[in-house]
């Protein structure tokens with residue numbers, strides 16, 4: 001397993017990965033504007049203007065759900081874990097790393113997407129003033145990720161999820177980024193298939209060799225996708 005093949009990552013994320021700092025800490029820089037609900041990367045000097053509505057920001061509000069940060073921390077802990085045990089004389093034995101040692105990263109990666117989707121849909125329905133009982137019912141009736149990004153997303157936004165992915169990819173490109181959200185979602189589907197094979201068939205030796213690396217590399221794309229979905233469908237500007 002190669003631990004420094006970080007191609008395709010943005011520079012800040014790549015530096016963090018190499019330095020061993022918390023990948024989740026990148027997300028702590030995101031705030032939500034209390035006036036228009038736009039999510040943006042905070043600046044160090046205050047006050048400043050919201051990039052969407054120009055309101056003066058003195059004190060921003062943190063945006064990222066804590067569970068998202070915890071899941072990313074757990075993925076990173078698993079990724080850099082040392083495989084060692086103590087023998088009978090107290091000596092340390094370092095075990096050779098094998099792909100299946102990292103199987104938890106696949107499960108955590110899928111959970112990360114599920115948590116983001118749950119947070120996004122819940123926030124979207126709150127912003128549309130749906131009663132809490134109705135929100136709970138819709139989330140419970142559509143508990144599978146496929147239904148949430150399928151019929152529930154389309155019902156709430158009048159747009160297929162695939163269109164949203166294409167639109168957000170274009171927007172990212174216009175802003176000078178190189179994130180392809182259709183590719184990010186293709187990874188999500190691959191990871192989900194392997195997750196299901198692991199959970200239901202015990203297939204811990206049969207996932208694609210590069211899947212663990214992809215789980216780590218796609219953390220950034222997944223985070224940015226859900227921030228972009230928020231800004232397109234929930235922010236008021």
Ligand SMILES: [Zn+2]
Pocket residue numbers: 033034035036037038050051052053054055
């Ligand atoms: Zn604003």
